[in-house]
Amino acid sequence: MSDSSTDTAVSVISPVAFIGGGNMARSLIGGLIARGGAADAVRVAEPVDTLREALQSDFGVRSYASAAEAVPGASVWLLAVKPQVMRSVCAALAEQAQAQRPLVISIAAGITAEQLDRWLGGGLAVVRAMPNTPALLGVGITGLYANAAVTAPLRERASALLDAVGATVWIEQEAQMDAVTAVSGSGPAYVFLLAEAMQAAGEAQGLAPEAARALVNQTLLGAATMLARSDDTAATLRARVTSPGGTTQAAIEIFEAGGLRALVDRAIAGATLRGRELSAAND
Ligand SMILES: NC(=O)C1=CN([C@@H]2O[C@H](COP(=O)(O)OP(=O)(O)OC[C@H]3O[C@@H](n4cnc5c(N)ncnc54)[C@H](OP(=O)(O)O)[C@@H]3O)[C@@H](O)[C@H]2O)C=CC1
């Protein structure tokens, strides 16, 4: 795994065309620009006027209403549309893909490299990337998978782009990209759900909403920072909080009795399965 670094040479990403300028593209573009990426090397195609104009005004990138306008001259295409529209988006770009032979990077859940290559006319270097929204702050993590047409320099190119917004980890078996999606692509939402639940529970115990929010947010930040910086396992860090017969133990026993671990296992298995379904349903 490679760590993000403030001196990452973001300039090596140029020029890149984002196809789709929604939530995840915005996090990636915002993260790249905040970390020194050249705005004039980033183009984005986004049909929604408000989203397109916000990307242009917030980050200074060039924006276009259609993918066909955004890709000329771009040697990297980053496909950031929903899985459900990926096939039609690729079909519309196939002629330009065959003429330009770009490095294609897709962040879509489920959609395989074989599908992307086939829909774009075949013979292309395709990288599947699964980032997450903390990329906006430079603290994302991205799983990467390359098809056989991706050469070592193209791998470096894909790494350089995603390293700029967080850590990266290469996955050698494509099927595991669905598990990456379920763990880290979707993962921030699980933490936000926990935050929602903790805040509501704190309020139920009488805390004011602002106090509950501050206590929860800083607790999650502190715990995540300890996980990131410590060599100790999560279990060891948890044990240090859990005084025998104390308050933490009372809560942990209720979590365990309620089947939290099995619930998390089922949730991540369900998300992994959904990735496979998205591939099959949109072929
Ligand atoms: N959100 C996340 O945390 C993550 C998302 N992903 C993946 O990223 C992809 C995008 O997700 P997300 O950003 O959440 O989705 P969004 O719906 O927020 O963004 C996709 C955007 O693409 C636009 N779009 C549709 N068709 C085209 C087209 N032909 N050309 C250009 N743009 C088009 C959509 O417009 P319209 O709404 O009008 O259709 C929409 O604004 C998905 O495949 C998802 O699996 C991966 C990792 C994390």
Ligand SMILES: O=C(O)[C@@H]1CCC=N1
């Ligand atoms: O929910 C989704 O399908 C996408 C993929 C990972 C995060 N969001």
